[in-house]
Amino acid sequence: MKAVYCDRHRLHSPGTVVEGGVARPSRDVPARLDALLRAVRRAGLAVLDAVDHGSAPLAAVHTGRYLDFLAASEGTEHGPLAPAIFETRPDAYRPDWSPIAKAGYHLRDQITPLGEGTWQAAYWAAQVALTAAALIRAGERRAYALCRPSGHHAGRDFGGGATYLNNAAIAARALATSLGRVSLIDIDVHHGNGTQDIFWEDPNVFFASLHRSPAGYYPHLTGFSDETGGQPAPGLTLNHPLAERTGDAAYLMAFTACLDAALAHRPAALVISLGFDALASDPARGLQLTADAFGTMGNRLGQLDLPVLLVQEGGYDLATLEQVATRFLSAFTGDG
């Protein structure tokens, strides 16, 4: 099994962000990917460099004006760009808005700043996912995209939750374009609201998300169980919100339900939004999983008789990230 990596993720270093009105250091530090890369090597995976597939696959998921906004943030003198005001009226958009006005339109929170190097890192994280998807298209049965920044909170026209481009969605749409139906399961502790937004009306892509209930937890607005897909794709979105205290047993039951539903869609390939932040020790303080649960999920996914693409999302406990990722990957490849 091959992993795809690009060192340009280091260009993105958000520094201080604001959450709930309080300034704190961003948890999305480059050391996260160092830990995951060590896990990849311990699990015996080969590591490939990302190949540039251009911007067309990004535009197949995101709006042109959102991509232009992100790209325009590169190389300007403004310092980190984050919303100072939020525009909530969808029809209010003006192309002649200033960068800060556009930030207030396209970015949903203040933990998603655009700093020097953010666009480059986000662009290459998407290329990491596309390179891994190209391996699957070429016949590989398994691939792992080591993306940073993550992607699953980025929707068609917005970023948020420390994510800018939806790497997993970009890869899933690229796979769906050439292979037909695709299923995507998101096991990050936060609801994959961006991915849901992107595939809400797409009959080719089934999306399931297991996450801490959004009642009082990021992303707050979506991820409830009665959100099941738009009119052209009824039933093709499945949300499994879980209570704060949920541990391995109840989580794995929900995972099985999501996996069964994903397979019932009869996909040509399965994409996993792979977050490790449901771990009990994670500073996201979402759920109470142990490393055993990730070993079990890795084992289940590794035994599937269809191509599986892993796309990295969250996971912020630097003390345990290497260990839990090694556990998952070893089980996934059949060595653990």
Ligand SMILES: [Zn+2]
């Ligand atoms: Zn997360």
